[in-house]
Amino acid sequence: xxxxxxxxxxxxxxxxxxxxxxxxxxxxxxxxxIGPDILAPGAKVIEGNRRLLVPGFCDTHANFGEPGLExxxxxxxxxxxxxxGGFTTVFIYPNTRPVIDSLQVLEYLKDKIEDSPIRIxxxxxxxxxxxxxxxxxxxxxxxxGVHTFSxxxxxxxxxxxxxxxxxxxxxxxxxxxVNPEDKSMSGSGVLHDGFQSIRxxxxxxxxxxxxxxxxxxxxxxxxxxxKLHFNNVVxxxxxxALAFHKARGTDVTAGIAPFYFILSDEDLxxxxxxxxxxxxxxxxxxxxxxxxxxxxxxFDIICSxxxxxxxxxxxxxxxxxxxxxxxxxxxxxxxxxxLVKTKILSLQQxxxxxxxxxxxxxxxxxxxxxxxxxxxxxxxxxFETLSVMKETIHSKxxxxxxxxxxxxxxxxxxxxRNRLHSLxxxxxxxYTAHS
Amino acid sequence: MFPSRxxxxxxxxxxxxxxxxxxxxxxxxxxxxxxxxxxxDLKNCTVANLFFENSTRTRFSFELAERRLGATVxxxxxxxxxxxxxxxxxxxxxxxxxxxxxxxxxxHTLSGICNMLSRSVQASIINAGEGTHEHPTQALLDxxxxxxxxxxxxxxxxxxIGDILHSRVARSLVFALRLLGANVHLIGPKTLLxxxxxxxxxxxxxxxxxxxxxxxxxxxxxxxxxxMESGYLPSLIEFHKAYGIDERRIGKMKxxxxxxxxGPVNRGVELSHYAVDSEKSIILDQVTNGxxxxxAVLKMIYEFRSxxx
Numbered sequence: 001x002x003x004x005x006x007x008x009x010x011x012x013x014x015x016x017x018x019x020x021x022x023x024x025x026x027x028x029x030x031x032x033x034i035g036p037d038i039l040a041p042g043a044k045v046i047e048g049n050r051r052l053l054v055p056g057f058c059d060t061h062a063n064f065g066e067p068g069l070e071x072x073x074x075x076x077x078x079x080x081x082x083x084x085g086g087f088t089t090v091f092i093y094p095n096t097r098p099v100i101d102s103l104q105v106l107e108y109l110k111d112k113i114e115d116s117p118i119r120i121x122x123x124x125x126x127x128x129x130x131x132x133x134x135x136x137x138x139x140x141x142x143x144x145g146v147h148t149f150s151x152x153x154x155x156x157x158x159x160x161x162x163x164x165x166x167x168x169x170x171x172x173x174x175x176x177x178v179n180p181e182d183k184s185m186s187g188s189g190v191l192h193d194g195f196q197s198i199r200x201x202x203x204x205x206x207x208x209x210x211x212x213x214x215x216x217x218x219x220x221x222x223x224x225x226x227k228l229h230f231n232n233v234v235x236x237x238x239x240x241a242l243a244f245h246k247a248r249g250t251d252v253t254a255g256i257a258p259f260y261f262i263l264s265d266e267d268l269x270x271x272x273x274x275x276x277x278x279x280x281x282x283x284x285x286x287x288x289x290x291x292x293x294x295x296x297x298x299f300d301i302i303c304s305x306x307x308x309x310x311x312x313x314x315x316x317x318x319x320x321x322x323x324x325x326x327x328x329x330x331x332x333x334x335x336x337x338x339l340v341k342t343k344i345l346s347l348q349q350x351x352x353x354x355x356x357x358x359x360x361x362x363x364x365x366x367x368x369x370x371x372x373x374x375x376x377x378x379x380x381x382x383f384e385t386l387s388v389m390k391e392t393i394h395s396k397x398x399x400x401x402x403x404x405x406x407x408x409x410x411x412x413x414x415x416x417r418n419r420l421h422s423l424x425x426x427x428x429x430x431y432t433a434h435s
Numbered sequence: 436m437f438p439s440r441x442x443x444x445x446x447x448x449x450x451x452x453x454x455x456x457x458x459x460x461x462x463x464x465x466x467x468x469x470x471x472x473x474x475x476d477l478k479n480c481t482v483a484n485l486f487f488e489n490s491t492r493t494r495f496s497f498e499l500a501e502r503r504l505g506a507t508v509x510x511x512x513x514x515x516x517x518x519x520x521x522x523x524x525x526x527x528x529x530x531x532x533x534x535x536x537x538x539x540x541x542x543h544t545l546s547g548i549c550n551m552l553s554r555s556v557q558a559s560i561i562n563a564g565e566g567t568h569e570h571p572t573q574a575l576l577d578x579x580x581x582x583x584x585x586x587x588x589x590x591x592x593x594x595x596i597g598d599i600l601h602s603r604v605a606r607s608l609v610f611a612l613r614l615l616g617a618n619v620h621l622i623g624p625k626t627l628l629x630x631x632x633x634x635x636x637x638x639x640x641x642x643x644x645x646x647x648x649x650x651x652x653x654x655x656x657x658x659x660x661x662x663m664e665s666g667y668l669p670s671l672i673e674f675h676k677a678y679g680i681d682e683r684r685i686g687k688m689k690x691x692x693x694x695x696x697x698g699p700v701n702r703g704v705e706l707s708h709y710a711v712d713s714e715k716s717i718i719l720d721q722v723t724n725g726x727x728x729x730x731a732v733l734k735m736i737y738e739f740r741s742x743x744x
Contacts, residue, residue: 195631199446201546201568201603271547315555317521317548319566 001026002420003040007048007379011055012351013368023053025375029418034369046413052380054351055367056088056416058358060177060255061231061303062328063152065396067108068097073308073396075112075120081328081395084423085304086378088118088416089364090328093152094125101125101136106144118416121364123148123177126165130154135165142172147363150177150231153278153307153323155213157183163220170226175362177229180213180238181205181279190319191280192265200271202318205280211237218245218252228252229361231303234260234279236289243298253361254298257305257327258334261290263401273314273321274401277307295344300361302353304331308397326395333386333407341408376416384410440739441560442732443549444569445610453578453614456731460579464727467503477506477737480537485511485527486563487519487543492698492722493563493573497540500729504737509536519543521551532558538736541565546603559736567601573697574607575728578615580721581652584693588615592649594640596622596678597656597705598667600629604697605656609635620646623678626667643678648687654695655680655705671704681707685715693717 004023011017022038025031033040059082065072073081082090094100100109100122113120124141128134130151138149149169155178156162169176186205191197193204214233218241221228233242233254242254259277264287268275275281293299307324314321327334332354339345345353359366367376386407390398414421445453466472482501486494494512501508511527519527528539538559541549546566553560564570578588585591593612599605599621609632612619619637621628633639640646647653655678662668675681680694694716700706710716 193629195634198600198629198631199606201566201606271550312522315522315525317545317551319545319547320520320522 001032001040001043003038003043003045004053004379005038005045005047007051007053009034009053009369010347010351011369012348012356013055013366017369023369023375023377025415029375031369031371031373031375033371050383051412052382053369054378054380055355055369056376056378056414057086057332057354058089058362058364059087059304059306059328059331060091060229060301060358060362061257062090062092062306063095063308063324064092065308066096066112067105071310071396075109075116077394077396078306078308078328079116079118079120081306081326081393082118083414083421084394084411085329086332086380086411086414087304087328088367088376088378088414089121089359090118091121091123091148091362093123093150095130095152095154099125099129101128101130103137103140103144106141106146117419117421119364121148121362122146123150123152125149126151126156126169126176127161132156132158132161135168138169138172138174142174147173148175148177150179153179155179155181155183159216159220162217163224166220166224166226170224173227175227175229176221177231178213178217179231179278180210180217180233182209182212185209185212189280190276191268192282194265194283196265196268200268200318207235207237207282207286210235210279211241214238214241214245218242218250221252222248222250226251230254232257232260232279232305234282234290235286239289239293239298243293246298253300253357255301255303256290256294256299257303258331258338259305259325259327259401261287261294262334262338263287267401271318272401273316273318274325274399274403276318276321276323277325278323291344294339300353300357302331302335302350303358304328306395308395309399310397311399314399325400326393326397327400329394330386330388330400330402330407332380332411333409334402336382336409337407375418377414378411379413380409381412382409386410440736440743441549441553442571442736443553443560443562445571445574445607445614446569448614450614453611456575456728456735457579457582459731459734460575460724460728461582463730464579464724467723467727473503473505475505476734477501477504480737481507481509481535482538482540482733483509483511483531483536484540484563485524485542487513487524487541488564490542490564492725493542496722496725497563497729500726500733503726504730504733506733521545521548524548525552525555528552528556528558532556537740538733559740561732561736564603566603568603569607570603571607572725572729572732573604574611575732576721576724577608577654577695577697578611579724579728580695580717583724584717585651588612588617591617591651592620593617593652593654594620594622594646594650595654595656596643596680598627598658598662599623599632599656600627601659601662602656608654609637613637620650622646624668627662643684644687647684648689650692651689652693652695653680653688654697657697657699658701658704671701675704679703679705679707680710682709685710685713688715695721698722
């Protein structure tokens with residue numbers, strides 16, 4: 001048994017425990033008791049020391065590299081990065097080699113996932129090889145426990161195919177996840193079509209390439225009755241489209257990754273390829289729209305959009321460089337620094353977007369801090385500074401625009417799957433509640 | 436002294452640095468008119484010209500500039516490797532470096548490749564035109580030509596005409612002219628002249644005729660044939676009707692106004708035959724100035740390298 005004593009507990013679930021208190025974890029990995037002044041003779045005691053204790057986060061958008069791209073991220077390194085960022089559940093996307101579009105690939109991954117210290121949920125491809133032409137075996141996937149489908153960074157372009165796929169997916173009550181991008185419009189573009197693309201002489205991606213797809217897929221969702229989620233909506237036009245369709249009652253939700261509530265295209269450091277993202281960093285006016293939408297509750301989820309790319313691949317010119325940045329380890333600290341400390345969101349609101357809404361929308365096991373539930377929580381030191389350094393990044397890749405940044409709040413410990421992980425002690429001090 | 440190991444763009448230059456290059460360029464221009472025009476300043480310097488995109492003029496111009504200054508020159512012209520990505524070019528340059536190359540003049544189709552290379556190599560990187568970003572030595576020769584003609588930039592109105600969006604010449608020239616205090620007018624169809632250009636402190640026009648009588652100089656940009664295929668323009672004929680300089684339009688220009696073009700000209704498109712050969716055209720003079728300003732850039736980088744050893 002482990003007694004977590006004198007923590008500032010924030011359980012964002014409705015009616016969840018809020019305030020100073022203790023959590024007693026039983027050797028089965030379940031919460032035996034939560035409340036003030038718990039007495040547990042013989043239990044190992046971990047003192048709070050002004051730290052926060054909150055339920056483990058759930059990431060609805062991460063890319064690992066298995067199978068086929070293990071040099072970017074393995075399930076093992078990705079899980080370590082997730083732990084370091086306080087994520088105890090992570091949804092991984094099918095843009096692998098091969099694509100997760102068959103039971104064979106699913107079975108291969110399931111073996112790897114068993115050994116992970118965190119819960120990994122798989123998002124299966126909507127179409128074979130994410131090519132937007134043949135529907136992947138949806139029934140087989142849902143029978144195997146996969147209920148989320150997406151073509152990830154290769155969103156379906158053909159509208160009729162998308163309608164048919166959504167019709168089919170809706171029979172299984174599956175969640176359709178889209179990165180909204182009209183590729184015929186974004187074409188060879190590599191950053192926001194705006195002043196910066198003009199200045200650097202790089203082909204731009206028009207803002208409407210996003211809003212067109214937000215409109216299209218919302219219309220398709222409405223027509224087919226399928227559940228729809230957008231990983232990121234980052235343009236003013238796209239956000240307006242989203243709000244319009246939400247107000248109309250379409251079953252649609254949206255996430256937002258930290259890049260898009262912190263940076264704009266104007267922050268691009270010359271041709272630094274770590275700023276090459278998909279969707280691209282948009283204009284300062286779009287950034288403003290994202291922040292005000294966060295404030296008024298227009299986004300449902302904060303996700304990492306973790307996209308590892310090897311240093312070798314990123315060491316090239318901007319046009320040739322692959323897209324994406326890692327983010328699992330910094331998402332909480334970035335959100336805490338740029339949203340909570342700036343009072344755009346309360347800690348409660350942030351936790352709803354990192355803990356509650358992701359699990360509810362994506363249908364993963366919930367983890368309130370309540371007696372009888374599996375102990376699944378994160379211990380955060382809000383007064384410590386996180387230095388984002390290449391040397392201390394757990395992910396196999398180091399591509400992030402936040403290198404050398406200093407952020408508020410550090411994830412100290414994670415308890416999940418009946419195991420306590422201390423993240424900042426040199427010696428391995430992981431132990432289970434048995435000890 | 437112009438304070439850099441590399442010469443990648445006009446955007447990062449100060450006004451003083453630009454003027455210093457121009458004044459050295461003007462000196463070399465005078466030298467080029469003499470019989471004895473060969474110097475030995477760069478006799479300990481080896482320059483590699485890496486042209487991943489076809490070019491006749493700029494390559495000859497750089498090579499002449501290098502030889503006039505006494506440098507050892509090697510050439511690499513490989514259009515077939517024009518799709519070479521950043522990391523491949525970086526490897527090439529690292530190989531050249533160990534063969535004791537001091538400077539690399541590079542032309543490439545990828546915007547930003549010079550910036551990327553300059554972060555990772557010791558050799559000096561000189562931009563001879565990259566993608567749709569900058570072509571700084573072209574801007575230098577253009578402003579030197581304007582200076583020779585008008586002496587002053589204050590109050591001078593220069594119109595840059597055509598495919599601004601895809602033009603590295605336009606970007607570099609805008610930066611240079613703004614630094615020097617000239618009024619810059621960008622003229623072209625909306626598809627090739629997005630509104631964001633306004634942030635450079637220039638005026639945008641989608642029609643040539645209303646502004647033409649106010650310009651002291653026009654710089655027409657070469658139009659690429661593939662623009663028609665991608666829906667930017669209906670046809671070359673239509674482009675010429677709207678933006679081409681011909682005899683009729685020359686009649687509407689100021690009497691002292693000059694016609695410039697970075698070359699090679701699509702005759703009958705940007706400029707009519709008449710315009711190319713008219714006495715307002717200083718296109719060939721621009722070419723001579725090209726050698727002079729490139730000599731200036733090479734010499735200044737060489738001095739920077741020598742002083743920072």
